[in-house]
Amino acid sequence: xxxxxxxxxxxxGDIQNVAxxxxxxxxxxxxRSLEWRKAQLxxxxxxxxxxxxxxxxxxxxxxxxxxxxxxxxxIVYLRNSCKLAKKKVKKWATLKKVxxxxxxxxxxxxxxxxxxxxxxxxxxxxxxxVLTLDPVIGAISAGNAVVLKPSEVSQSxxxxxxxxxxxxxxxxxxxxxxxGIAESTLLLEQKWDKIFFTGSSRVGRVVMSAxxxxxTPVVLELGGKCPVLVDATxxxxxxxxxxxxxxxxxxxxxxxxxPDYVLAEASVAAQLVAKLKKVLENxxxxxxxxxxxxxxxxxxxxxxxxxxxxxxxSVCTTVVHGGEVDESTLYMAPTILLNPSxxxxxxxEEIFGPILPIVEVDSMDSAVEFVKTRPxxxxxxxxxxxxxxxxxxxxxxxxxxxVFNELALQFMLEGLPFGGVGESGFxxxxxxxxxxxxxxxxAILTRGFLLDVPFRYPPFTEYKKKV
Ligand code: NAD
Numbered sequence: 001x002x003x004x005x006x007x008x009x010x011x012x013g014d015i016q017n018v019a020x021x022x023x024x025x026x027x028x029x030x031x032r033s034l035e036w037r038k039a040q041l042x043x044x045x046x047x048x049x050x051x052x053x054x055x056x057x058x059x060x061x062x063x064x065x066x067x068x069x070x071x072x073x074x075i076v077y078l079r080n081s082c083k084l085a086k087k088k089v090k091k092w093a094t095l096k097k098v099x100x101x102x103x104x105x106x107x108x109x110x111x112x113x114x115x116x117x118x119x120x121x122x123x124x125x126x127x128x129x130v131l132t133l134d135p136v137i138g139a140i141s142a143g144n145a146v147v148l149k150p151s152e153v154s155q156s157x158x159x160x161x162x163x164x165x166x167x168x169x170x171x172x173x174x175x176x177x178x179x180g181i182a183e184s185t186l187l188l189e190q191k192w193d194k195i196f197f198t199g200s201s202r203v204g205r206v207v208m209s210a211x212x213x214x215x216t217p218v219v220l221e222l223g224g225k226c227p228v229l230v231d232a233t234x235x236x237x238x239x240x241x242x243x244x245x246x247x248x249x250x251x252x253x254x255x256x257x258x259p260d261y262v263l264a265e266a267s268v269a270a271q272l273v274a275k276l277k278k279v280l281e282n283x284x285x286x287x288x289x290x291x292x293x294x295x296x297x298x299x300x301x302x303x304x305x306x307x308x309x310x311x312x313x314s315v316c317t318t319v320v321h322g323g324e325v326d327e328s329t330l331y332m333a334p335t336i337l338l339n340p341s342x343x344x345x346x347x348x349e350e351i352f353g354p355i356l357p358i359v360e361v362d363s364m365d366s367a368v369e370f371v372k373t374r375p376x377x378x379x380x381x382x383x384x385x386x387x388x389x390x391x392x393x394x395x396x397x398x399x400x401x402x403v404f405n406e407l408a409l410q411f412m413l414e415g416l417p418f419g420g421v422g423e424s425g426f427x428x429x430x431x432x433x434x435x436x437x438x439x440x441x442x443a444i445l446t447r448g449f450l451l452d453v454p455f456r457y458p459p460f461t462e463y464k465k466k467v
Pocket of ligand 1: 099122179180199200222256378
């Protein structure tokens, strides 16, 4: 087994020591002080500014991301998240008085957010910076000690975090443990006070059962199939541009919030396909393979998985755009399918790649009904000008978020909680919600010794009962 903690050399079997060291730090109380929290957030901000080039390079090595995409979708977002937490942490951490009923006079009541203690953050490979560090920002601002375990699949980013975090942050309270399933399993055997997991629903179940042993609360940010519903009132030019950008320019479909499949009213489906083809050519030229403006499939295993989705008999005949694969560069062309079988794997499994199935439906109502019969998605996107369709989506579809006429922007807005429901997970974060995800709202009630009314105590005589 190989692993590294805080940038030091491998020290096999020492995960338990990391957890114990961090617990000692937490018990010392240092992480509770506002000064410590702000200093760590400031240091993380410095890391994100001073090491921009190295971070972009690691993301390019792992995912073939352009520096532009890395800045927009990861680094700038994280800087803003740090700045917000630094600015607001005092307010968020302040005790808040709670009104009390007159009968409880003279009593005061309040709620104060308390750090959970020593927390674990496990993250996936697809946005390996933002999905690792944004929960860490929440954990630090709430006053916790934290271990972060990045994905072994995005190994350059993982290595870089293991090198940089100890250079900037307090290693007595914030540690990186690198590794894959073996290290994750060892980590999950320890007692944590909160586990924040981002990844697949399959591993989410593993995390939750490990947490149950220690009664550890968890946040599960999981995956699934995010549908896009398009009706005949939608502006199809804008829809095609936003849809193409959200699918192929946001991790090349390898994003939990990427559109997975489209349900389009039959009267506009063919037009939508035609417009998407045109947009793809505008974005990436005649040969998308040579474009530097989209990233690639993360590794050969995922490329093979995607290729097998296309090879299914009922699917391969439905390819209306793309479909080419080049193993040597881990490339799959932006691919559009029209009306693949609803029983095919591409319509049942999370695609997590550059394939976009479009399915014709007779109405938005039947599209909504279709989504309702499937596992609850992280996001439902709808392109429409129709208020009734919007209200129907908000009022009847169970989903982490509902987004109209836009794609992925909801992730960037710190005022909106980000999280799933049902199969797509539970708990949420971003902005103040990140602070709350790592805080226990401790109730405080204080009463003086005056007015100790005897009526409340036994014996409960008939007279007392009457009064
Ligand atoms: P994954 O579940 O395979 O891995 C996530 C993390 O868990 C990694 O750090 C990995 O090392 C660890 N892990 C893997 N197997 C494990 C096991 N058996 N026991 C313990 N730990 C284990 O996910 P992935 O392939 O890295 O990421 C893709 C998935 O993540 C997709 O399903 C995607 O939808 C989801 N995702 C969700 C969000 C969200 O915010 N909801 C964001 C990004 C990705």
